[in-house]
Amino acid sequence: MPTIRDVARLAGVSVATVSRYLNNSGYISQEAAQKIRHAIEALDYEPNAIARGLAKKRTSTIAVLLPDITNPFFAELVKSVEAxxxxxxxxxxxxxxxxxxxxxxxxxxxxxxxxxxYIEGVIIATHTLATKQVEALKKRAIPFVFLDRPALVTTAPVIRADNRKGARLAVRHLREVGATQIAHIGGPQALLPARERLQGYLEEIKAGGRDMQPVIVEGDFTLEGGMNAIYRILEQAPDTDGIFAANDLMAIGALKALHRAGIAVPEDIAIIGFDGISLTAMIEPELSTVAQPIAALGARAVDRLMHLAEHGGMDEHVDTLEVTLIARASTQRGRLH
Amino acid sequence: MPTIRDVARLAGVSVATVSRYLNNSGYISQEAAQKIRHAIEALDYEPNAIARGLAKKRTSTIAVLLPDITNPFFAELVKSVEAxxxxxxxxxxxxxxxxxxxxxxxxxxxxxxxxxxYIEGVIIATHTLATKQVEALKKRAIPFVFLDRPALVTTAPVIRADNRKGARLAVRHLREVGATQIAHIGGPQALLPARERLQGYLEEIKAGGRDMQPVIVEGDFTLEGGMNAIYRILEQAPDTDGIFAANDLMAIGALKALHRAGIAVPEDIAIIGFDGISLTAMIEPELSTVAQPIAALGARAVDRLMHLAEHGGMDEHVDTLEVTLIARASTQRGRLH
DNA sequence: AAACGATGTGTAACCGGTTACAGACGAAAG
DNA sequence: CTTTCGTCTGTAACCGGTTACACATCGTTT
Structure with a gap:
């Protein structure tokens, strides 16, 4: 492994000049640049990231804080952040x-x-974070952005999907395929996205006229939560013929429970989820969903973080990205009843 | 952020002594240790990882090389490696x-x-790696272990599950629940685990007596591969009543395709996968599978890597971990025919 | 002609650790 | 009483970069 001093020696200049060349800082003459370029080429030199990190007090590394990589939503998110x-x-x-x-x-x-x-920034994609902890981050002057979470503190950017609108799309779609009694399996109401999706649901139910009654049971964003919700829904509102679940995992749980209860999807009950994880296309019947632009969320988060890290300045921009409806078999038109 | 020099000053010793204390190297008197302990406590000191990395030419970091984090098998693996x-x-x-x-x-x-x-070691969990590339790793003297892959080069440890035995368990289980004509959806035969699972299948078919005929179609370990395989199986061997897929993803694809073809699982055809990813419990009917000890695989890989990194010495041990059969609805006993 | 600003470069300190080496001391061995 | 050895410690070089600062050169202004 050649070092910067090897390059300097071979190029016949000082290490400072080589460093300036590498960082495009300060003035460099054409000839010096030329010689350095050749020396780097000849030695196949690459600056050592650790040494640079020590000197600059920053490495080229960001961290992603998340609850669980085995949750497909986060796995897909990580993939795009990484890319x-x-x-x-x-x-x-x-x-x-x-x-x-x-x-x-x-x-x-x-x-x-x-x-x-010397991590340069953090993407926070977990909800179980106390304000105190975020303050700790802030005190250490480490830039961070929130993903689909409320900011907890001001002066931090938030990247999010349009949850309310997505929920409205979902419910409207259920109505369009003929559902008249639409229930909602909500997420933990402590979480903002869950509240927003609920809100969209309520708005759209209201838009459906007075004969539409909201039925809401709270889940916990897990598969089991979705299953349990079904039992409660069937009890509370046996005439339910459409279900909007606040995320895909619960929708899949719902599908399972319905299947066990001998209720056909979409013939008896149409169902739609939220997130757009790839799992939705794997099961049978395929699950309709409101897809978050997961890749775009990740990319945007990285963008913002880089911006913060480089230009400093706590911007508290909120990016709201568009969601898209994906209609599949679980909400097929032309159902029996 | 206090530095080692701050600690040394406060404790009234030299930085060398503090460093020795931190690394348990060399001799330290009781009194010195005492004073250093207090100073560290008082300053809330932690050694800087980057500086240490530069000096030692090694950081406390390992890398995991994998094909795709959104594949649940790898997500679960990463989780255990990380822990x-x-x-x-x-x-x-x-x-x-x-x-x-x-x-x-x-x-x-x-x-x-x-x-x-200065990464200390690599866990290789991807198959698309040429011998040339592994040689490059080896030349750089970076320790690595293979996960469920043949070594490609000698002198590297391999952590694997007992694929052949797992396959036998799966097929035997299908026989026990009454299947008489068992087909296999294999993985890419370029990959050793796929070959081993096929071998186990063949052995167990042979053990089933002469009226059992092997039927094999090759898939690619993806969901779509599993779906396509079904069409070929139904054509080749319409009397198939049991299917062993070489991984869960293909089994799930198979389930999908069977569902579309109007064939009931497990009533008409029983089906079992391999890997034990959590997805298998999410779908309906729940998929029987041969579970790899994913967490144990990850943990063992880290163990081996640490061992290599610390004690050097290219051990070429092969760890074969046990698999377990998980019987679920997709191979339910007491089927119709 | 003096002063000035832009351009270009090298020396050396610094980031925060580790470690080779030399030296001090006391106890045990010869 | 020397020698030897184990224990303990500090000085200073080093890991491989970055950068403040001093200095030199040269074309423009005043």
Missing amino acids: SARDRDYNVVIWSIDEGETAEHSFNAFLRMLQLQ | SARDRDYNVVIWSIDEGETAEHSFNAFLRMLQLQ
């Missing part, structure tokens, strides 16, 4: 913050890592 | 190596990253 970061020669470290008692401990370890590794 | 690494205060960087034309470019970027970041 975007790589395009800019940045590295990504994933940090899963487990729930429950070790959460605090885990977050502290994360904080420590951030500092000791 | 094990974290226990040892190691960080993990994920590197997805895309297939196709940019694969080589991507791998080169990976190699560069390894060196410039």
Whole structure:
């Protein structure tokens, strides 16, 4: 591994000049640049990232904080974050913050890592984060952006999908395929996106006229939560013929429970989810969903983070990206009843 | 952020002594240790990982090379690798190596990253890796272990599941629930695990007596591959009443295709997959599978890597971990015919 | 002609650790 | 009483970059 001093020697200039060349900082003469270029070429030199990190007090690394990589939504998100970061020669470290008692401990370890590794920014895609913890980040002057979460503190950008509108699209679609009694399986109402989706649902139910009654049961964004919700819905509102679940995982759970209860989808009940994870296309019947632009979310988050890291300045921009309806078998038109 | 010099000053010793204390190297008197302990406590000092990395030419970081984080098998694997690494205060960087034309470019970027970041070891969980590329790793003296792949080069440890035995378990289970004509949807035969699973299938078919005929179609480990395989199987062997797919994703595809063809599972055809990804419990009917000990695989890989990194010495041990049969609805006993 | 600003370069300190080496000390061995 | 050895510590070089600062050159202004 050649070092910058090897390059300097071969090019017949000082290390400072080589460093300036590498960083496009300060003045460099044509001849010097030329010689350095050749020396770098000849030695197949690449600056050492660790040494540079130490000197600059910043490495080209960002972190993603998420609840669980095995959740397909986050896996897809990470994929796009990674791709975007790589395009800019940045590295990504994933940090899963487990729930429950070790959460605090885990977050502290994360904080420590951030500092000791000179991580440049954090994409926060987890909800289980206390304001106190975000303040800790802020105090350390590490840029961060929130993904589909409310900011918790001001002065941090948020990247989000248009949840309310997506919910309206979903419910409208159910109405269009003939559902007249539409129930909602909501997410944890502590989470903003869950509240927004509920709101969109309510708006659209209201738009449906007075004979549409809202039926709402709260789930927890898990498969099991979706299954349990079905039992409650069937009890509360046996005439339900359409269901909008606040995320795909719960919709898939709902599908399971309905299947077990001997209720046909979409013939008896049409169902639609939210997120657009690839899982929705794998099951049978394929699940209609409102797709978040997952790749775009990740890319935008990286954009914003880079911007913050480079130009500083706490912008508190909120990016709201568009969602798209994907109609599939679970809401097929021409149903029986 | 206090530095080691701050600690040294406060403790009234030299930085060398503090460093020795931190690394348990060399001799330290009781009193010195005591004073240093207090100073560290008082300053809330933590050694800077980057500086240490530069000096030691090694950071506490390992890399995982995989094809696609959105594949649930790899997501679950990463999760366990991450947890094990974290226990040892190691960080993990994920590197997805895309297939196709940019694969080589991507791998080169990976190699560069390894060196410039002083990465200590690599877990290779991707199949699209040429011998040449592995040699490149080896030449750079970076320890690595293979996960469920043949070694490609000698002198590298391999962690794997007992594929052949798992396949036998699967097929035997199908027989036990009454299947008499069992087909196999194989993986790409270029991959060793796929070949081993096929072998297990063949052995168990043979054990079933002469009236059992092997029927084999090759898939590609994807959902679509599984769907296509079904069409070929139904054509080739219409009397098939049991299917063993070489991985869960293909089994799920098969389930989809059977559903579309109006064939009931498990009533008409029983089906079982391989891997034990959590997806298998999400679909309906729930998919029977041969579960790889995914968490154990990840943990063991980290173990081996640490061992290599610390004690050097290219051990070429092969770890074969046990698999377990999980019987679910897709192979329910007491089927109709 | 003096002063000035833009251009170009090298020296050396610095980032925050690790570690080779030399030296001090006391106890045990010869 | 020397020698030897184990224990303990500090100085300073080093890892491989970045950058403040000093200095030199040269074309323009005043």
